[in-house]
Amino acid sequence: MGALHEGHTVLIEEARDLAGESGVVVVSVFVNPTQFGPEEDFDAYPRDLDGDAGVCADAGADLMFAPSAQAMYPEGFSTVVEETQLSQHLCGVSRPGHFSGVCTVVLKLLNITGAQLAVFGEKDFQQLGVIRRVVRDLNLDVEIVGVPTVREDDGLAMSSRNRYLDGDQRLAATRLAYGLELAREAYFGGERSAEELLSIVEDTLAPCGFARVDYIELVDAETFRPVERADGDSVLAAAVFFGQTRLIDHVDLAAVECLEEEVPEEEMTYS
Amino acid sequence: MGALHEGHTVLIEEARDLAGESGVVVVSVFVNPTQFGPEEDFDAYPRDLDGDAGVCADAGADLMFAPSAQAMYPEGFSTVVEETQLSQHLCGVSRPGHFSGVCTVVLKLLNITGAQLAVFGEKDFQQLGVIRRVVRDLNLDVEIVGVPTVREDDGLAMSSRNRYLDGDQRLAATRLAYGLELAREAYFGGERSAEELLSIVEDTLAPCGFARVDYIELVDAETFRPVERADGDSVLAAAVFFGQTRLIDHVDLAAVECLEEEVPEEEMTYS
Secondary structure, X not given: OOOOXXXXXXXXXXXXXXXXXXXXXXXXXXXXXXXXXXXOOOOOXXXXXXXXXXXXXXXXXXXXXXXXXXXXXXXXXXXXXXXXXXXXXXXXXHOOOHHHHHHHHHHHXXXXXXXOEEEEEOOOHHHHHHHHHHHHHOOOOOEXXXXXXXXXXXXXXXXXXXXXXXXXXXXXXXXXXXXXXXXXXXXXXXXXXXXXXXXXXXXXXXXXXXXXXXEEEEEEOOOOOEOOEOOOOEEEEEEEEEOOEEXXXXXXXXXXXXXXXXXXXHHOOOX | OOOOOHHHHHHHHHHHHHHOOOOOOEEEOOOOHHHOOXXXXXXXXXXXXXXXXXXXXXXXXXXXXXXXXXXXXOOOOOEEEEEOOHHHOOHHHHOOOHHHHHHHHHHHHHHHHOOOEEEEEHHHHHHHHHHHHHHHHXXXXXXXXXXXXXXXXXXXXXXXXXXXXXXXXXXXXXXXXXXXXXXXXHHHOOOOEHHHHHHHHHHHHOOOOOEEEEEEEEEEOOOOOEOOEOOOOEEEEEEEEEOOEEEEEEEEHHHHHHHHHHOOHHHOOOO
């Protein structure tokens, strides 16, 4: 959607790597109206095409594709691509219609570009799961590649929406990543109860009075259905409003289990 | 969906022609469960893979693609492609879910085969319009080609479902094409009122008591919305049950207007 930041740079660099010398790397920049709800921030969403063009070039992209809404949705546009299971949970509950907007535009972008491979950020892990499902279900010949979340030094997951935050909100927003990290440490220390893990995140957010929780959930990493006990297939995910700004973040407990197996405990850090 | 008849032969021959020497012609044969309603004829739908293979070979196809339902809809399949405007009329009213089943499977088949061009019968003219819309909206790089309805000597449009008809029903079914033809002649003679044109078809069907009309409508050829007065953009379409067998047929009044311009009246026939 543009307003490209360092997280996007990493996506573009990954695409450049995977495409090799002969491949063409296209970055789509399109603030897609159909994935915003009527009360959401479509009009306010940051737009910076000139800045984006610079980021694309610096990161090694060959093309930036920034179509108009009119070109993407011509008169009489009447087709919707919908994922009906994974989309029902987490962000799908508070953002009805969001994922069908995403699925439809992603399918269009994949068809327009003729992409053989497409790179998405793992920060939007539900979106990534939904897109993988649609690509499989509709037999698209496209490889979907996920790239780990890129974070600010203080842990905040990079997002174009971070630009909305004022000083106090920006400070408070770090508590989302921190709360998730504390819950991950608790899981790693043996805590398995969803209730306990969620309350760690809630308690971390509580001191900043203006944080309004949309959801904090422990879910299965494949189905996104809530689970009561954590295991290596679980993801702890949250969406929280800081003022008007809704941010999402998550920790993947499977990743912790991998770490647990591979790295001697004394060498591990949880910064 | 298989149970291939002469109408399909013409489609395959057209594909063969368009594909040329170097092209590969694939015929999909798949009785798609998701486009049948719960009360419809999925189980009874005629299946004849051996016969179909012969028809494909004789008509010049290179491949017949006849997947299992399990291959097309693996566990956890959860994606739906929906057209939301054209699908709301005509068959969409009496067959809820039908066109989303069609759109989803057609998109899958186009992606699986990697088709550059796909041939459909104009008999299912609403389906053809819906597919053209989805292909445009989702930016598929596929040319959709329509082929005129192939008819039996007595005018009945060819359909795999004609196999269901007993002798009396088969006889009665000809009255559908005949009624539409009479209405077309009336249009050609100057009649423009939808009401009058529809009643010509109704009156033609009335003598066979067991024909149950699902719909007879005069609609705009682009939007499939009902119109009150006929012009060159109108289609007169009908779906009628003969016993348990639901048949569809239509006449395109635009085609008549073309004819009107090109052919001297004394040379025209309406057989």
